[in-house]
Amino acid sequence: MRDVIVVGAGGGGPVVAKELAAAGLDVLLLEAGAHHTDPRASWTHYENDANNPLTGFLRFGPSDRSKPAWLREEPQNSYVLQVAGVGGTTQHYYGNSPRAFRGLFAGYEGPDRDAYDTEHAFPFPYEELVPYYEWVEATLPVQTAAMGTKEAVFFRGAEQLGIPVQTTKDTLHASYRPQENAILQPGGTAGRTTDPARLHYPQATGCTYCGFCLQGCMEPIRAPRNQFAKRSTDNSYVPMALTAAAWSPQGRNATLIPDAFVVKVHTELRDGETVATGVTWRDGRTGERHREDARVVVLAGGATETPRLWLNSGLPNPNGWVGRGYTDHFLDGVTGLFDEDTGSSKGPSSAARCDFPGRGALEGLGLPPAMQAFIMALSDSGIRGRYANGRGMRGPWDGRSGRVLGPELKDALGNGVNRLLNILILTGDDVQRRNRVLLSAFPPDEHGAVPKVVLDGRARTRRTVGNREFLARKATELLRRAGARRVYRFDWAPLLLHVHSSMRMGRSAADSVLDSDAESRWVRRLYVADNSALANSLGGPNPTLTTQALATRTAEKIFIEHFGGRPWVRDGNPVVSTDPRISRALR
Template sequence: MIIPSRDVREDLRRAVDVAIIGSGAGGGPLARELASAGHSVLVVEEGAHFTREDFNLKPAEAYMRMYRDAGQTVTMGLPFILLPLGKTVGGTTTVNSGTALRMFPPVLKKWRMTHGLDELTEEELNLIYGHLEEYLFVKRADPEVAGKVATTFLSGAEKLGLSCGWLPRNAKECEGFGSCVFGCPSGSKQSVDVTFIPDALSFGADVYTCCRAERIEVKGGRAVGISCQFLDEATGKPSGRRLEVEARAVVLAAGAICTPYLLLRQGLANSSGQVGKNLAIHPATQAVALFDEVLGPPRGIPQACYVDEFQGEGIMLEGGTVPPEIHALSLPFAGRRSAELMVKYPNMGMFGGMVSESASCGAVKDTGRRGYRPTIFYLLRGEDVAKAKAAVVLMAEIWFAAGAHRVFTTIAGHYELTGARDLRRLERSRVRVSDFYGMSAYHPLGTCRMGGDPQWSVVKHTCETWDVEGLYICDGSVLPSSPGVNPQLTIMAMAMRCAGFIDERLSAGKPGAGENAPRPEDVAGEPQGD
């Protein structure tokens, strides 16, 4: 069952087979797999639980309720990059665009060659991908409901002869309400909160919401439980109630920002010194186009199509229309200029381009910020600046080919392009890292990377940490680098794989079943409420 913090009226103690921190793309599948295998599973989630009835297509409210720091998490460095992170049951899958792509095959070869991950084979991953795609109803976006912004952009890409198509999405019978990243109001998106978590609950798992894990308990070099604090749902501040969990295995699946932060705070599993380092993100920029005809955003599928002509060079274009209150922020103008453009919102289309293979690198650190907050450092390097600029140029070319008469970019000095001449000027110009206005990024990865060498990696190919027996990490942080595409399906695949290893160990009674860790029947405190 799902137990919200408001229903907890006393300190609780639980004993289970597996304690999982986080209910997103890593924690959700693990909970489902291990619970279905007969293990007692407890999940703690820092965010609250929302259902489709709560998803009201109000972006600002969604940011405040379902995103970490109201969606205003920012990286420190040049440029400042907005890095929205989900904080709700289902994690970021509840508030993502639903793009469900398999990893770019050359990346796996790189992982095997440079990270010693020989055990990770394409055949095995493809097998898991296939099962996930079936379970999550993954299919290509339906052009009939994708919306005119997507079809117009795709027509431009086709005119230019670029490789493009409709994105595979984990959505069933989607009718294009244009609100994926604020929670799907129709229940179409098959995010973790409506798939793996309900299944896990049906197999007996418990999910505690507004419950923050603050410590992993280690005894004799082995993880034996977690220590958590319940939070007030309205304020996010500690409620004064605690949850102590004894477990035979602990899985840290809090995402690539919070997972290393928890380990760094505790000084755990970091003999390699790699915890928090190697942060990879997908820096993204956008181009907004103005047409004579009405395109009718944001109705449709916000991220329905792609252009992967330059995927091999680390540039991937994926669409993204947004409601007016977000759209207004993408136009770097004020006053009359902003007003004149915003009244033409129905005639505008937006598309996004991301640096899918980045040379830049960041780090997550514990700098003692107020509250429970890591600091994220990230510096966009020159070659990635060039890729981001190339993505903007490409998107503008496509928009013009589709019939746009003006294109608005987020590169200072080139905010408004009126045609080929402006485009050539942008192409020839030397764009600096500081020239990008309002850059955002998605998909943080790599901060507890997997590898074959304990000196250079944090976890083994099984997702178990090299340092602490029975402590597994299973989220985007273990991917050694970007998979070249949106990572949710790959994180889920890693979780499915990890569940197999944990199940094998627990079923074999290792480590020390019945020694330090009590069995589920030894539960000391019962959950309150329903």
């Protein structure tokens, strides 16, 4: 019997695996997708090769790319952008690691309290999470993003919005700043040359400014895996979990099994309580099924797959909130066309931001050409100048919102992407019961009933919709003040890449699945450590850092409650990390 089984090696699962393995526990980490142990041998920078949702190496599907991707039912016009494999969706994230807004936590009494979804707040104060933020920030590490031309253009507009520069990790008011991101700073020749021959490790370290963050990071050339620039969990927490015995005095190495799709969580009754006892997983290469037992089970398959696994396992759901409360960041995109070189395709893809607590956030966004064309053609408003699709909103942008196609798109992309500056709009989204994950009536796949993602546009609150419009206008103003001669607003259809809270922790047992320790309210020894555990959408900030801080806290709760461990945090301060190097950084 294992001490702990962790289901999912994406953004949160490897955090739990690393911390508990380093504390001396026997941890099994199961991942449904592939383990790309040598990315440079199997990955490319070609956009379709990486991002094609059916055949790309960064898709939600089995490691054998000749087999079809795994199915989801999405009855509305939407697309869940999720990656299977070790590292999960962090394989193509941009490393952005801001902290959440304080207003979404218990006990907040700031003057803007009513701007937040306080009905669905975290069940503990923000200050309680700060030492775990610090822990993760020291582990990855999280640093101020490297700057380039597109960031200079972004800040040129941001400084005229009447908001100050932010100089702290905690966001206290509307402000702009470089991203806090999990990408190693360029060193040596990195960032100083585009000559591949001079961008080999150790001559070059950290970010080489290749501009291909979305295609997975394999830079610098010849770097060991734990020195790849972007700190996706396949480059950071997973290597640490698999080598814990080498650097932690009490540690033992976690065991990782890829191509292991978990299809059932097992339970038994003990003293009148339902208790998790293990899982059954299916080998994606052979089709064989295996059972593993453990003292604790941690689910970390993501906001869509974790509720699917719960429901397919027939686990209790007495209040009906398993899979409900599914939030995203109600994304939108605004792009400015400039007469100057913006450097849009160079450097870390997203390295500048504006935050508006109670509203959401704006992020600079650099993209390669195919993805640039994709985002400019993703809309709920129809096609600019042709039909309005019932929306086609007017505002300070040029013309109506909508898809950019034909001659207008050719003009925008006429000199490549480096005359453009994109701003991604991340809206604070209220928790709504009708937005949810449930089991589809479609025929089941080899893993059981497939998930159905329901995002009812009518369930968006007036506050959520108002926040999105406020941010679209602020983004347009920023681009105008930065010198854009044309501004496009897209009114995106739901592109679901920041999804949360479908297994939410909460203050009330009436509308949450997890208690304040991220343990299931109805199944003992069963925890959740992915975005689905988040109580809400954080108000707009990117979710990965908060999920990882919460997963660190959850690992500590498991260690204390079930294995007699000592606290890692005392009186709001980290006492000692399981990694002695991080302990020194925290002190």
